[in-house]
Amino acid sequence: MGIKVINISKTYDKIKALENISFEVKPGELFGLIGPDGAGKTTLFRILTTLLIADTGEATVAGYDVVQEYKSIRNHVGYMPGRFSLYQDLTVEENLNFFATIFGTTIEENYDLIKDIYVQIEPFKNRRAGKLSGGMKQKLALSCALIHKPKVLFLDEPTTGVDPVSRKEFWEMLKRLQKKNITILVSTPYMDEAELCDRIALITDGKILEIDTPEAIKSSFPKKIYRVKSSGTFQLIQDLGAYDKTHSAYPFGEYIHFTSTSTDFKAKDLVDFLKEKNHSNIEVMETDPTIEDTFMELSK
Amino acid sequence: MKKENAIYVENLTKMFGDFTAVNNISFEVGKGEVFGFLGANGAGKTTAMKMLIGILKPTSGHAQVASFDVASQADEVKKSIGYMSQRFSLYNDLTIKENITFFGGIYGLKKSVIKEKTQELIDELGLKDEANKLVKSLPLGWKQKVAFSVSLLHNPRIIFLDEPTGGVDPITRRQFWEMIYREAHKGKTIFVTTHYMDEAEYCDRVSIMVEGKIEALDTPKNLKTQYKVDSMNQVFLKLARNIE
Missing domain, CATH: 3.30.70 (Alpha-Beta Plaits)
Incomplete structure (x- = not known):
């Protein structure tokens, strides 16, 4: 019930964004896609969240096929895109209410899941999202991505441009979410964050270089x-x-x-x-x- | 307080309404120094930097950049500095060559000089085959290297770099720092912000801003000794946590 990706490829015009990507994320795993800007991470996220169709290959998320069963996937995944994409003119609380309603739930019903994160921005619940600081926007976006209690959570570069202190806190939040049986796929250009994942895939120029635990990847280094x-x-x-x-x-x-x-x-x-x-x-x-x-x- | 070819900041403050974004900061940056300007998001780095490059008026205090006053001689400041950031660097819909020509024109360079500089820059970066390609087709790391070179076109004495390497792949990130070192070696002063703490170690000195104030300023080595830790990352975490 995690994520399964088999031979996915995607080309834009002449640029090969993804070339024959295959990997598996086990249920409950915290899996990291580690690679620089332009590696193909966002394209992969968009395919797995059913916003983009791959040229070739197959993928399932939480047991559903990304093409045939895209509607089921949308009900069962949370997605936090790299670019802040909540409603800037709605308040913190309105945004959260909006997303809860869309998914046929209420803030109260799943409050337990977001409590940890939401309490930090609750004092500003009447502030418009556009007026929040970077760190607070990030926490609101995560709360909105979690409000329908997803089985799988997709986080596309949640910590890019974020200072080391906030990054550390963000990863502590992810570790707590993982304990609540949520499978997490997270991407980052910061190599030090790779150490905090159960397993990682190193990705560059649309290709996966290596998939393994951080420890195994380090010990595979061929030279002194x-x-x-x-x-x-x-x-x-x-x-x-x-x-x-x-x-x-x-x-x-x-x-x-x-x-x-x-x-x-x-x-x-x-x-x-x-x-x-x-x-x-x-x-x-x-x-x-x-x-x-x-x-x-x-x-x- | 006339200082030659460097940055001189004295009691610089910026308030937005009741909110003090930059609170009475003072420091100096020497000629040829690589100075790291660190801080958490929202600590006031961008506001401070905007004042130093002459696009935001201080509420109180003084700052001199390249021996010009940032408030009363803002135009002179702008001519003496180079600036690049992660958010805005080059025009995506122009080719590399067109970008260089455009910025050369903005800086008021003569046509013959622009032509010469363009060739020089393209050779130096090894971008002969890409010179006529649109900037948007380049990988981010290359864009940033070109942007850095463009910010040097008018031979500024001081270069401001606002998170120049965010999201850039690890090899290109290091090549970028080699370019920085080379310029510092030639006597240029570098003022750089970054969230990569390993890059903080490459600076001659770093300052760390916390809630509008400079809480620490020293060489990376001295800071690590002072806070009894072995990396700048730990220095940063310690400082920002202690404030809470």
């Missing part, structure tokens, strides 16, 4: 990663780029993550090379791969 630091970061990037043993060198916060083309590479080789290039305070240490390391390696 060294974190490197010296007194001059800009020079360090330049020099690592020109080093003949460099496979990849990407900035990660205060360090550069370095991998080598050579299989018998030793940290000392790099230290010697950097000394030769007049770097000081050199630090080279083996480190664990992150989701972002894996994503970059796979999309290279």
